[in-house]
Amino acid sequence: MKNIHHTSVLLIRGSLVSAALLLTSCGDFLDLSPENYIPIEKSISDAGTARAAVVGAYNAVQDYYDDDFTSLGVMPADNVIFNGSLSQYLQLDQNAVPTDNVITVNVYKGIYKAVNSANSIIASLGSVADPLLTAEEKDRILGEAYFIRALGYFDLARSWGGVQIQLKPTTDLDVLKGIKRSTLEQTYDQVLSDLVEAEKLLPEDAATHNRAQKSTARALRARLHLYREQWDDAERYATQVIGNDKYSLVKPYGAFFTAPFLTEESVLELTFSLNDKNNYWNLWLPASLGGQYTLKPSDKIAVLLNNPAIGGSRNTAIAGTDNNIYGRLYNTAGQGIDPAYVIRIAELYLIRAEARAKKASPDLSGAVADLNAVRRRADVPDYANTTDRNGIIQAIEDENSLEFAFEPHRWFDLVRTKRAGDVLGLTNTNFWLFPIPSSDILSDPDVEQNPGY
Structure with a gap:
């Protein structure tokens, strides 16, 4: 656990x-x-x-x-x-x-x-x-x-x-x-304040995917409102980004993590090059491909991704067989030019889906439509039930796990929804946050360690 x-x-x-x-x-x-x-x-x-x-x-x-x-x-x-x-x-x-x-x-x-x-x-x-x-x-x-x-x-x-x-x-x-x-809320208030300023100042063009633009600020704001359970605002800002013609759910699924990258999928990805490498591939790929194979897809996610009715074309995020399945989201062995995917348009669809399902006056049909937009891109059958609110919310959680299997989402999603205990068996909420480095605690009396450390 x-x-x-x-x-x-x-x-x-x-x-x-x-x-x-x-x-x-x-x-x-x-x-x-x-x-x-x-x-x-x-x-x-x-x-x-x-x-x-x-x-x-x-x-x-x-x-x-x-x-x-x-x-x-x-x-x-x-x-x-x-x-x-x-x-x-x-x-x-x-x-x-x-x-x-x-x-x-x-x-x-x-x-x-x-x-x-x-x-x-x-x-x-x-x-x-x-x-x-x-x-x-x-x-x-x-x-x-x-x-x-x-x-x-x-x-x-x-x-x-x-x-x-x-x-x-x-x-x-x-x-x-x-x-x-x-406090957490005060910190999030500062994030919001900075995003308001950023949106005022930033330009918007039709081609940039690796530097901040107005839509990038709006996308992070949608995520911020989701974390704060401000459903109407999360829906509003996600809609603004989804409505920008510069972004789309690219097909096939593997296109966004295939060189030369910078597809319409990315609201913000960080670009690396031969002179400025990202060697994360080394932790994912097996020795036969030059990697250390330190990080491995779990059996659970491998089964789901390989199920055509669940993972669909997202099975291209993994390769190998039996006990040697490996992740290939980061795959430029020897080159190290894989981007870091900060925000993808698929996230905005799922943010809006969750916000629509959880807001005071739920829009379950709208939530399912957003959920199915992501599923269709992955060649997965539509989610059909538009009346079971709890079932829709669970389906959105499951879709996030599949869509962003090897991106920094799953842990944070389980913590923000207070589901880490149910899903991972991690019932001590002290450990839903990381410890402040010991060097900081020793050096500054104003730094308080998190409970449990």
């Missing part, structure tokens, strides 16, 4: 703390600035440095999404099992996560690094006066920074609970002191 944990904190604190503790022993404190800190007055001063700064912020998001965050979203649940020798993945699989688990520490630090990058842009961009930086481009860069910060705090909140919210660039340890942990 499974176990996990809850937390909060300030920016990139983990790396600061580790550096401070190591350097103190040598009697030499060196520079206690965050690892990604460049003095603001020097870092963003013209069009070139502004553009470089936002690319750096996206790179920070890539750094935590390329493998570790996805592992947080799949390993503690029931679609993926441990099949290797790396203890950090075994700990996630067994829901026995210590405060120094390498993956949770890396994600925690990585998200705050991305937030810090966004904070630097937000704080500095307004003072840049360069004729090469048009008002439109400045708005876009600023909107992207607000979106990146919103995504970071959203991912922190759903993984660790309410966190310490830092909205100014972290320049040294002093600015990290004295900020108390916010």
